[in-house]
Amino acid sequence: MPRALPKAFAVTVLLAFASPLTAAQATPAPPTPTLPAAEQATVNVIEQALGSVLYIDAFSPGETQGTFSSPLFADPGAQGDEASGSGFFVNAQGYALTNYHVVEGATRLTVTLRGNKQTFTARTVGTAPDFDLALIQVEGVPDTLIRPLALGNSDTLRIGQTTIALGAPFGLQFSATTGIVSATERTIPTGVRGIAQSAIQTDAAINPGNSGGPLLDSAGRVVGINTTIFSPAGAATGVGQSAGVGFAIPINVAAGLLPRLQSGQTILGPVLGVSLAPFDLTDLTEQARQQYKLPRTGALISQITPSGPAAQAGVKGGTTRVPTPVGTVFLGGDVITAINGQTIGSAADLREYLLTRQAGEKVTLTLDRAGQTQTLQVTLAPGTVPGGNR
Template structure:
């Protein structure tokens, strides 16, 4: 680059400066005094320590899943493409087993895990799953023992509204993030798992966003009280599409702890089933004429079909014989309607599923049918 030279003429002052024209004497500037770092309040120190210690046991999970054929609509990309989804998890024992949400690893062909205190990518395998509860147990392979830091489990049955909560995970892929809040509500019922069966959840206002799924919800002592699973979004989506509205939900940790031995043994757990297919609508959706024609009560769960050799079939329940077409397929009317389970009224199919998921497979229940 060429340089341009400029000539300057230095002019001498011929008029002496008077005292009034003289600039005042100034001292050389002094460096600012460094601020003294005040110690954190005791309560805040405790929170910082809990979060720092707990983040060491958090997993950032990348699940590789098959994409669509010819995703790019280009002759150079005619084969099946792959997509990646991110989520969170946490260690539960020294053998490298970790809990996460089933929807985080569902259909994955490869699972990669990152830890806060390592730059290495680790591969994980699925050990067991509980799809109806949106839970999965994975094991991280080849991770040094010093990096496996299990988080202690708390007691979600002892929670009180107003208790402090800490949500850890990777919202929007921002790994090893923390947010705080309170237990906003207990015994909140939300559709959960692969079949979206209504189940009890913990509600919190700690920020939970896409990517937090599978991460822990902690109490102020650093114990896991829940597993973050869903948010309620202003867009109306409960899957995390849209913006956070301060309403997040977690699977109570006691549910996961009760199931844990079975996934650890390699089992796939499905929720308790009666062996029936229920109508996808409620009796209140039918006209009075339709209820009268099929001699239906005003409330209950309509049994459309009964699985051969299943628990309901052995108990003598009957499915319908009159097929009708609905937007979700054929439904058979004219069979039994379940109106109570163990003496507790059942007003709809949703209520029956909710009651059923308070039981374990193998439990005996008494059904009232109409």
């Protein structure tokens, strides 16, 4: 039988083996570094808001691009009939806002949420192609995962305010960038018809895949919807990248359309039924204006849509076919100088004004017809999506 060790020796051996582990356990963990208050506030806003952001995969039946598709707006990693973008929840029923060009032409949408491996399906509820906006509803998502973001007031933004852009640049899901409001008085071509509209300019990095994601203020309220970037390099290569000049649709525009989107409408600006000259009258020489009896400003009508609102009201199109550096134009038609008493200085003015009206509404056109003033009333017709309305 082995001889028993002295009790004191046994305790000493036990302590010898135990002491390193005990010492390790007793060592306190390094303290979490304390962030400056402003930085901690930004971290908190981003951490909370990312739970409301959607990563959207849009699948189309073929490889043809939609009327608004562009490498500026799609995930460059997407192949053929798949593109991606971002969105965010706006209410507890699973409705989410995104860009129209993210879901345009898609027959199937899937959504991924941060920290959740499950993929959810979504359906397009309503669209506003002229405003590049769409409302989708995520289906089958648990109520606990629906975290609507509060909407701010884009009309009160000031240059220099902090901005936070959330989304999936280049498919890198749930990314965040920060910057400031760079300008509040910008207009950019927006929607399927490229109508100039107000936009928020920010230097928070926005890249392909950020489209449809929220632009937040420092309190975590949505002030805009990331939509496009200005990228000289992209113009040359076909793949736009952030150059510190990004644009977002003001959230007040989306909020005003939200009830109509939720009711399932396709919202398009109404039309007069005319084709306008692709240049401003200010671009013409004095000789050309005198030859064709044109005023110095206004929206020059090139052609009239047969049986359209303008044709029915007696508006005249051009009759003299003239080739120009920007395409063939028919001169000799009416020039719209005002609508409902509001001065129209250019084609852009007319398009922007029509976005504020609705189909079926009657408007009064003031026309310059070969130097003579005419006044006609026209009933606006519904607009249509180029290439067909989904």
